Amino acid sequence: MSARALIVASTLVAPVAYLALPATAQAQAPKAAPTNIRGSVVSFANNTVKVKTREGKTVDVTLAEGGRIAGVARAAVTDIKPGDFVGIASLAKADGGDGALEVLIFPPAMKGTGEGSYGWDLKPNSSMTNATVADAVKGVDGHTVTVSYHGKEKKITIGDGTPVVTLAPASTKDLVAGAIVFIPATKNDKGNFVAQQLVVGTNGVVPPM
Structure with missing residues (x-):
């Protein structure tokens, strides 16, 4: 298990974990609980993934500098x-x-x-x-x-x-059109979604959470 995957493991819990645990790899808890974005990748460019959500909306989520990616096995x-x-x-x-x-x-x-x-x-x-x-x-x-x-x-x-x-290694190369993602994201001061980590489906296995 890579360090990358271990860090992303902390995203697979309810927002309360962001308030209580250092395992989220954040020095401080975010100001607001994350919004869980579930859907399929439309495109990925310039560190931003465009996602068609399960609700049918299309949203842009920027992966923060140093953001982590993991898959599931x-x-x-x-x-x-x-x-x-x-x-x-x-x-x-x-x-x-x-x-x-x-x-x-x-x-x-x-x-x-x-x-x-x-x-x-x-x-x-x-x-x-x-x-x-x-x-x-x-x-x-x-x-x-x-x-x-x-x-x-x-x-x-x-x-x-x-x-x-369980968790598996993944990278930006896995953020191809149609890939299923689970992304806990927060909004920045401009109202745009930003994620410290995301989980992407690979090898035919999709994030079920």
Whole structure:
């Protein structure tokens, strides 16, 4: 795992991490929580990526000087082991508990990043839980993991077909038209989007977060 990828790992957590953790590689917390931009690359030039967002808008995001880029690599539910640190976006299920929308397995060096459970914007009413796996148990409808954070526990079901990824190296060469990106961006004093880091899909694997 490259240093570049490790730095970008800190972007894969809810905005609260920007306020609480030095792992964001920022000397100070930004004045405003980032806007999570999800979509496909239209073009990349002069350190600015033009993105067609999932909402259908087209926005320009400038990668800040020294900004980092990472990709994602496919993983499997069976890769999740007790003691691993994971980020799981989920939705509450009608029959109780949470069902995973996606799972990120953090590299060991990022354990503790953004620990907690909080609101997330992948889908309406979704949440993000960054926590340590207490146990991973095979269930009837998939895998159910028990995760712990700040003395609390939460059970999340990971159904068949749920995207499970980890981090991978990437570069500006991967910012080609059609590539899928996830970019936590903030607006500068001119109202333009600026990102310290972004995540881009490579080798057929897209950022699910």
